[in-house]
Amino acid sequence: MSQLRKIIHVDMDAFYVSVEIRDNPDLAGKPVAVGGKANTRGVLSTCNYKAREYGVRSAMPNSVALRKCPNLVIIPGRMEVYKSISAHLREIFERYTDKIEPLSLDEAYLDVSDCTLFNGSATLIAEDIRKAIFQELNLTASAGIAPIKYLAKVASDLNKPNGQYVIAPKDISLFIKSMPLNKIPGVGKVTFEKLKVNGFETGNDIIAADERFLQLKFGKLGKSLWQKCHGIDNRAVETTRIRKSVGVERTFLHDISDIDELSRYMHEKLIPELKKRANKYLVNRDISKLGVKVKFQDFHQTTKELRHTCYDDDIFSSLLEAALSRGNGKSVRLIGVHIGLGDVAMSEQKQIELELI
Known part of the structure; x- marks a missing residue:
């Protein structure tokens, strides 16, 4: 545990x-x-x-x-309005703890282990946070309270809207056993279907399985599921989060099937916008990869990436061509380009803060 x-x-x-x-x-x-x-x-x-x-x-x-x-x-x-409200939310959170990990404008993890308000009751602290949000912003929030990180996120979804759910230490094992695996953050629809085909639907199914078998069958996912279903999640609330990639994408008003037109749009519109947006992240970091995303007329999408350390128009062209080939001639409704960001130097890492977007 x-x-x-x-x-x-x-x-x-x-x-x-x-x-x-x-x-x-x-x-x-x-x-x-x-x-x-x-x-x-x-x-x-x-x-x-x-x-x-x-x-x-x-x-x-x-x-x-x-x-x-x-x-x-x-x-x-109205993104500026949402950002302003998000800043106010952060202000409210800081009244209870300085261990705050924003996940987006509207959600965050808070570690209140050291908070002495309400005699240290995380349940009452969560209630007070939600009360403050409603009184000051006239908006409602839901909350999940648990001893380990991913379960807190699972719990916050159980009494929505405007509610909260507590998973006490003594209830962790029983809760996990009956928990559908698609409740675990990162287990999406496709992954869940794959798990079900192999006989895994709940936490109890994973608990009953051999760890080595899960790793051989599902790789890193198998190991992660085994750990989570055994209540192992030692991740702390991270007060700094480092961006791993920067991207730009656009949905067209009408589907486009002409490859040359798609290529021109990528090179004349998207790549210049990507460079502009990525500039501030490349002051202390290098590019680690280039990527192209394509969504076809039937909403299926694909991504092609290649490890590379600088912008390269020829590589972007090759990635686009490879991605389009997967559509077998289907028209395109969206294309995007992105870069991966390399590691931050340790001496500079503490200076990097999450930018809410």
């Missing part, structure tokens, strides 16, 4: 949409999503719980969302 800590995972409820409804009460009670204009080829950033009743989900294309919910109200996001 891991060293026991008191970890809270705080997650705002349908953050972007909740902010928009708060600022425009006429939207209350309606299915609402944030994600650009309704008549564009974009995807939804998030949607409220009313919209989810119709099967609408985050990252869903606008067109698909509107077919599922014709009266869905789609509004463009």
Whole structure:
């Protein structure tokens, strides 16, 4: 069992949409999503719980969302407003601990092991944090409380919206045994289906399996699952997080099948924007790889990468060509380019802070 800590995972409820409804009460009670204009080829950033009743989900294309919910109200996001609110959230968190690990604008891990408020009760601390968020921002948040990191994140999703769930040390084993494996962060739909085909659906299935067999069958995933399902997660709340990559991508208004047109767009629009965006991260770091992402007309996507230490137009062209070949002639709705970032020098690492975007 891991060293026991008191970890809270705080997650705002349908953050972007909740902010928009708060600022425009006429939207209350309606299915609402944030994600650009309704008549564009974009995807939804998030949607409220009313919209989810119709099967609408985050990252869903606008067109698909509107077919599922014709009266869905789609509004463009206001990133500066969300960043401002996120800064206020950080202010609230710092009243309880300085061990804060932001995961995005609207969620974070907090290690409150050393907090003496409420006699050190993480449950009461989480309740007070959520109360402060509601009183000061008129927004709701959910929270998960657990002795180990990943379980706190799992728990924060169990009583949404505007609730919290506690996994006490004595309940860890029983909770994990009945936990579906797709609740574990990082186990997505495809991975879960692969696990189910092999007879693994719950934590108890992993616990009953041999660790070596899981490693041979699933590689690093197998080892990670074995550890997590045995309550092993020694990761501390990290107060600094280092960006590993920088990328730019664009969804086209109309699908494009002409390879030359796609190549011109990549070289004339995306790569210059990538260089501009990546400049500040390359002051103390090197490029470690180049990559190209393509999403086809049927929404299947692929990524091609190559280890390389500098920008190279010819390599980007080759990666694009290789990625497009996987589509067997299908038109393209989105392309993106990205670079990997090398390690930060140890002497400079402490100066790097997470930039919320």
